Amino acid sequence: MVVNISDIERARLRIRDRIRPTSLEPSYSLSQMCGVSVHLKHEHRQTTGSFKLRGASNAVLQLSRDEQAQGVVTASTGNHGRALSFAAKTCGVKATICMSDLVPENKVSEIRRLGAEVRIVGHSQDDAQEEAERLARAEGVCLVPAFDHPAVIAGQGTLGLEIVEALPDVSTVLIQLSGGGLAAGVALAVKSRRPKARIIGITMERGAAMKASLDASRPVQVEECESLADSLGGGIGLDNRWTFAMCQDLLDDVILLSEQEIAAGMQHAYLQEREVVEGAGAVGIAALVANKVGNLNGPVVALLSGRNVDMELHRRVVCGV
Incomplete structure (x- = not known):
């Protein structure tokens, strides 16, 4: 394990x-x-407002300076995106959050309020995940998964x-x-x-x-x-x-x-x-x-x-x- x-x-x-x-x-x-x-x-x-800040903070704090300078990206159903946006902001790191159109608006607006870039992609978390992975490959940003990390x-x-x-x-x-x-x-x-x-x-x-x-x-x-x-x-x-x-x-x-x-x-x-x-x-x-x-x-x-x-x-x- x-x-x-x-x-x-x-x-x-x-x-x-x-x-x-x-x-x-x-x-x-x-x-x-x-x-x-x-x-x-x-x-x-x-x-x-959720447990997600624990994992997001631990992940961001373990990034190297070079990785933090590149920024972070994730796919989220809302709470991880909000947590990663907050953790990134406190470390001076740019965050991009990919979400599907199933994510409630209250969660989307809070992520935007924290200064992260929001991308609404497709109709499922899988669609959002594909976009997050594409951005990580194309732009060199660090992918911080919502759970499998x-x-x-x-x-x-x-x-x-x-x-x-x-x-x-x-x-x-x-x-x-x-x-x-x-x-x-x-x-x-x-x-x-x-x-x-x-x-x-x-x-x-x-x-x-x-x-x-x-x-x-x-x-x-x-x-x-x-x-x-x-x-x-x-x-x-x-x-x-x-x-x-x-x-x-x-x-x-x-x-x-x-x-x-x-x-x-x-x-x-x-x-x-x-x-x-x-x-x-x-x-x-x-x-x-x-x-x-x-x-x-x-x-x-x-x-x-x-x-x-x-x-x-x-x-x-x-x-x-």
Whole structure:
């Protein structure tokens, strides 16, 4: 395995002045509902509104001066693009973010506000990825992938270290599963400290690329669809080098959620926890509310991964107006 626990520990030292450690809070409503202790990791309160700043910062800080001078490029469903734009700006590095037309406007406008160049390309994350790779080849800019990169995986894994240090006897971690950078990094960190902990990936039914790939025992393409959990969209890359193998080795289960179940998770987060989270950020809560986690043992940690939701959408989904 390319990434190891030492990489994650070094990443934490490297990015400690660039990110904020986030709190792990007990959820009384979910604990009562599930009959076991449930805690919520408030990563949606991270600077830039999602966990993505950890991996993006770790990647940018490891670039050479020459690489930083060339600038960085990536493909993103929104949160990685925002995080990379922020990390690049703080280091004086030019950033170009390629996205499909499925990315919500609130995420696009925030990336532009941070000074990055935005390119809207095609109708899927795969289309945006092709453009990012083309720019890297044609213009010599440094490609910083959203998930399939050792520095990104190690950066996301710092979140797992925080979980185990705050809750040493954690038994189950519910983690967002998309391209696998977050799931791989957190699973590695948690299992290195707590080998018997179960790490369960949570994703949407529509276009779950990593789940389809795990079922096929190889990376496969899927059709990308609109979803409340838009941050979980996109493929994992047919030439995936790191996250597929790590998720295959480290994840104990994967749970799929319907759009209605994701909406119920967003509603619970707001009405019971008083937290505004985007659809992807609520999938851990949603899996618990839908009673989809089998053999549930506590303590349980569900990650609130991001808050970058269009507030009009949030109002319609959560408040029904």
